[in-house]
Amino acid sequence: METPSYSHLTSEDYNHVYEPSEDSFLLLDALEDELLFLRNKKPLICLEIGPGSGIIVSALAKYLDYQSHGFFAVDINKYACDATLRTSKANSVNVQIINMDLLSSFKPNSIDLLVCNPPYVPTFTNNLDSVCDIPEQTKLYDEEAESVYNSSKSDKMLIKSWAGGLDGCEIINRIISNLDYILAPNGIFYLLIIKENNPERIMKTLKTMGYESHQIKDRKIRGEHLIVLKITKT
Numbered sequence: 585m586e587t588p589s590y591s592h593l594t595s596e597d598y599n600h601v602y603e604p605s606e607d608s609f610l611l612l613d614a615l616e617d618e619l620l621f622l623r624n625k626k627p628l629i630c631l632e633i634g635p636g637s638g639i640i641v642s643a644l645a646k647y648l649d650y651q652s653h654g655f656f657a658v659d660i661n662k663y664a665c666d667a668t669l670r671t672s673k674a675n676s677v678n679v680q681i682i683n684m685d686l687l688s689s690f691k692p693n694s695i696d697l698l699v700c701n702p703p704y705v706p707t708f709t710n711n712l713d714s715v716c717d718i719p720e721q722t723k724l725y726d727e728e729a730e731s732v733y734n735s736s737k738s739d740k741m742l743i744k745s746w747a748g749g750l751d752g753c754e755i756i757n758r759i760i761s762n763l764d765y766i767l768a769p770n771g772i773f774y775l776l777i778i779k780e781n782n783p784e785r786i787m788k789t790l791k792t793m794g795y796e797s798h799q800i801k802d803r804k805i806r807g808e809h810l811i812v813l814k815i816t817k818t
């Protein structure tokens with residue numbers, strides 16, 4: 585599975601949109617390993633939460649297109665929605681992109697293939713609006729996030745692309761707790777996490793909800809142990 589072209593995105597875009605990084609490429613590699621399985625499975629509705637540059641959903645649209653029904657992407661960041669649209673066009677694939685918070689407007693149990701590389705870095709909070717009301721010393725404990733205090737609204741959107749809140753799990757927990765509502769009965773979910781997110785806890789929670797989860801790929805990069813989970817209903 586070739587990485588879709590994204591050379592049309594510029595450093596100006598990356599002031600507002602998450603630039604494809606090792607985590608993005610690990611998820612792409614994991615999906616490449618799963619391609620045969622997915623082609624046999626024939627997912628009708630495929631959706632990426634948080635496409636950023638759009639390379640992952642565009643790759644899926646390119647390599648699963650001959651039998652799938654629709655490719656969707658939702659991102660809270662309007663710049664990411666625009667980047668995803670441009671990436672899908674540059675790669676001649678059709679992706680429907682919606683600017684919204686997670687899946688608030690989706691029909692229940694409609695997603696056959698769900699993919700997400702969420703904001704996973706542990707920070708004090710993922711809610712950057714409320715952060716401004718917390719006393720200085722107790723705000724984000726990740727030093728990088730100090731920049732939030734001086735940042736514009738679009739910079740905050742960029743911070744939201746990696747700031748995962750407590751244990752890096754604020755968005756991950758929100759998605760998992762809505763999985764029964766989101767996924768179609770035979771749906772599959774590929775989720776990228778890091779070791780600090782506590783994969784064992786996540787997998788235990790999923791088990792109690794009736795989902796099977798396996799670690800299908802991992803990679804250690806500087807300072808991060810990236811993991812891809814494959815999640816299916818038992």
Ligand SMILES: C[S@@+](CC[C@H](N)C(=O)[O-])C[C@H]1O[C@@H](n2cnc3c(N)ncnc32)[C@H](O)[C@@H]1O
Nearest residue numbers: 602608634635636659660661685686701702745
């Ligand atoms: C780590 S980036 C991943 C981007 C891209 N999928 C990749 O792998 O390169 C996380 C993405 O999730 C989006 N995001 C964060 N919180 C979100 C939310 N509540 N609803 C929808 N998208 C969200 C961010 O704007 C960002 O584009």
